[in-house]
Amino acid sequence: MYPLHKPVHPPNVITCFPLSHSRMHQYVIYNSQYQIIICRQHGYAIQSRNVIRHFREHHKIISWEIRQRIAEYVHGLITCQLERLETPDDGGEPIHGLTIIKGCQCVYEGCTEKGALTSIKRHCQGAHKWTEGDNAMWTNQAMQTFRQGPHRK
Ligand SMILES: [Zn+2]
Numbered sequence: 001m002y003p004l005h006k007p008v009h010p011p012n013v014i015t016c017f018p019l020s021h022s023r024m025h026q027y028v029i030y031n032s033q034y035q036i037i038i039c040r041q042h043g044y045a046i047q048s049r050n051v052i053r054h055f056r057e058h059h060k061i062i063s064w065e066i067r068q069r070i071a072e073y074v075h076g077l078i079t080c081q082l083e084r085l086e087t088p089d090d091g092g093e094p095i096h097g098l099t100i101i102k103g104c105q106c107v108y109e110g111c112t113e114k115g116a117l118t119s120i121k122r123h124c125q126g127a128h129k130w131t132e133g134d135n136a137m138w139t140n141q142a143m144q145t146f147r148q149g150p151h152r153k
């Protein structure tokens with residue numbers, strides 16, 4: 001039998017791109033599940049409208065030309081409002097590109113509060129009447145956050 005169609009080689013989109021996707025991904029990663037753009041180096045999500053400014057202010061070492069390419073790349077992506085996102089879903093796969101931080105999870109019954117150690121302590125004091133000197137009522141947990149946390153260096 002003669003195949004109706006020749007085996008399709010996808011058109012090489014990469015060559016029309018001034019920066020290859022793999023090179024682009026050194027700088028930014030698009031996560032289509034959450035519709036977010038992640039800065040590779042910082043490990044957090046950037047609002048699409050802030051991408052240009054972010055790279056201009058924080059990545060001066062990247063040439064203007066590459067920053068333009070990043071802006072063009074990002075321009076064509078569907079992104080969501082970062083403000084609406086909290087933390088990645090529990091139990092999901094870790095999100096490629098986001099920094100993994102050490103955090104804690106409250107272990108009081110029925111409570112799912114998570115956060116950095118200091119905020120979990122504060123939470124336990126406020127919500128569960130925990131006091132310093134009580135046993136720790138949290139477990140260590142690797143976490144990811146979309147945003148740049150206040151504890152982030
Ligand atoms: Zn960055």
Ligand SMILES: [Zn+2]
Nearest residue numbers: 106108111113
């Ligand atoms: Zn709690």
